[in-house]
Amino acid sequence: MLPWLFLCLVIALSCFGAMMVYSSSVFVAELEHNGNQYYYFKKEVMWLILGFSAMFVMYKAPLEWIRRLTPLIYLFALLSLVLVFTPLGVTVKGATRWIGLGSLRFQPSEALKYCMVLMLAWWYDRETREAGTFIKGALIPAVIMGLGLALALAQKDLGTPALIALVGGAVCFAAGMKFRYIAVGFLGSAALGYYYVTHETYRMKRMLAFLNPEADPLKTGYQNLQALMAICSGKLTGLGIGGSLMKMEYLPEAHNDFIFAVIGEELGFCGTVGVISAFMLLLIIMWRMISGMTDTFCRLTALGITLMIGGQAFINMGVVTGILPNKGMGLPFISYGGSSLLFLMGACGLFLNMARNRLKTSPRHRSVVSRTLA
Numbered sequence: 001m002l003p004w005l006f007l008c009l010v011i012a013l014s015c016f017g018a019m020m021v022y023s024s025s026v027f028v029a030e031l032e033h034n035g036n037q038y039y040y041f042k043k044e045v046m047w048l049i050l051g052f053s054a055m056f057v058m059y060k061a062p063l064e065w066i067r068r069l070t071p072l073i074y075l076f077a078l079l080s081l082v083l084v085f086t087p088l089g090v091t092v093k094g095a096t097r098w099i100g101l102g103s104l105r106f107q108p109s110e111a112l113k114y115c116m117v118l119m120l121a122w123w124y125d126r127e128t129r130e131a132g133t134f135i136k137g138a139l140i141p142a143v144i145m146g147l148g149l150a151l152a153l154a155q156k157d158l159g160t161p162a163l164i165a166l167v168g169g170a171v172c173f174a175a176g177m178k179f180r181y182i183a184v185g186f187l188g189s190a191a192l193g194y195y196y197v198t199h200e201t202y203r204m205k206r207m208l209a210f211l212n213p214e215a216d217p218l219k220t221g222y223q224n225l226q227a228l229m230a231i232c233s234g235k236l237t238g239l240g241i242g243g244s245l246m247k248m249e250y251l252p253e254a255h256n257d258f259i260f261a262v263i264g265e266e267l268g269f270c271g272t273v274g275v276i277s278a279f280m281l282l283l284i285i286m287w288r289m290i291s292g293m294t295d296t297f298c299r300l301t302a303l304g305i306t307l308m309i310g311g312q313a314f315i316n317m318g319v320v321t322g323i324l325p326n327k328g329m330g331l332p333f334i335s336y337g338g339s340s341l342l343f344l345m346g347a348c349g350l351f352l353n354m355a356r357n358r359l360k361t362s363p364r365h366r367s368v369v370s371r372t373l374a
Helices: 002-032 039-060 063-083 108-126 135-153 159-175 179-198 201-211 222-234 259-290 296-320 338-356 368-373
Strands: 089-092 095-101 104-106
Touching (some): 002 039, 002 259, 002 338, 039 338, 063 108, 063 135, 063 296, 063 338, 095 108, 104 338, 108 135, 108 159, 108 296, 108 338, 159 179, 179 201, 222 259, 259 296, 259 338
Antiparallel strands (some): 089 095, 095 104
C-alpha cells in the first residue's frame, strides 16, 4: 500500500508542477520566445516524460548491478562536474554550472546529489563493522564527499554543496560514524561556509538582504520582498490559476526558484498549506518504507534520498517565505528544471526498487542505521 501511495504522490506533485510551470511562465515565455506561451511548459513536459522513463528504468534495474556499479556511477558524476570547466560548459546568468549537449543543458550537480548518497551507502555497506573507526568510518567518507563538494564549490555554487554536505553527514551518522567526527566535520563546513559568504560580495549582499530586505528594496532585497507580496496578496484562496500579477516580470525566476510564491498568490493560503502537507505526507510515507528495509545499502541510500527531497523542499520554501537567505534551489517536482527533475524521478524509482526488494535482500549487517530507523 505504501509504495502505491508514494507513487501517487510523486505523480500528483509532478503533474501539479507542470501546471504551475505553465501558469507562472506564460507571460515570460510570450515575451522572450516570440509569443510562444507554451515554451517552458513543453520543455517541462518533455523532461517529465524522460523523468518517468528514468523512474521506470531505476525501478526495474537489478539492485546488485547498481551496488556493483556504484563506484563507476560516482566517477561519472565527478567527471561530469569536471566537464563544466571545458568548452562544453555553459554559462547562464554569470554562473557556469551546466554542460551543453546540443539544445539540451545538463547540470552535473543534480547528479552529484544522489550519486554522493549512493557512494556513501556503498562504502558503509562494504565497511559496516569499521563504521566507528577513524580511517574507514570517517576519513575515507570525508574524502568521498570532499571530492564532489570541491568540484561543486568551484562552480561558485554554495547552496547545493551545503545541502549535499548536510545530507551526507546525516547518512554517515546513521551508518555509525562517531559523533565527534560529525561535530568536527560540521564545524569545518561552517567555517568554510563563513569564508565563502564573507569573501564574495554578492553572497554578502544576499545575507544582508535576508537580514533586512527593506534596506535596499529595489536591488538586493527586491526578490525577497516581491515573493512575500505575492504570497500575501493570495490571502486565503488566492487569485485563481493564471491570475498571478507578480509573474509578469515583477518576480524574477517565478517559474523556477520562486514558483512557491506564485502558488501562494494564485491558490492562497490553502494552496501553500496543501503543497506543504503533500511533502510532509510524502516524507512520512518514505520514512515508513525505509523502516521495512533490512539491507544496509538500501536503507542508507533510501534515507539519503528522503533527506535530499525534504531538505531541498524546506530550503526552497524557507527562502521564498523569508526565513532563510536567498539561494537558487528549486522546489522538488514543481519548479521548472530539466536535469533536476530527471535525476529526482530516477532517485524515486530507485527508492521504490529498494522498497520492493526489501524482503529479497539479505540483512548481511545490522548497522546503526537499523537501530536508528527501527
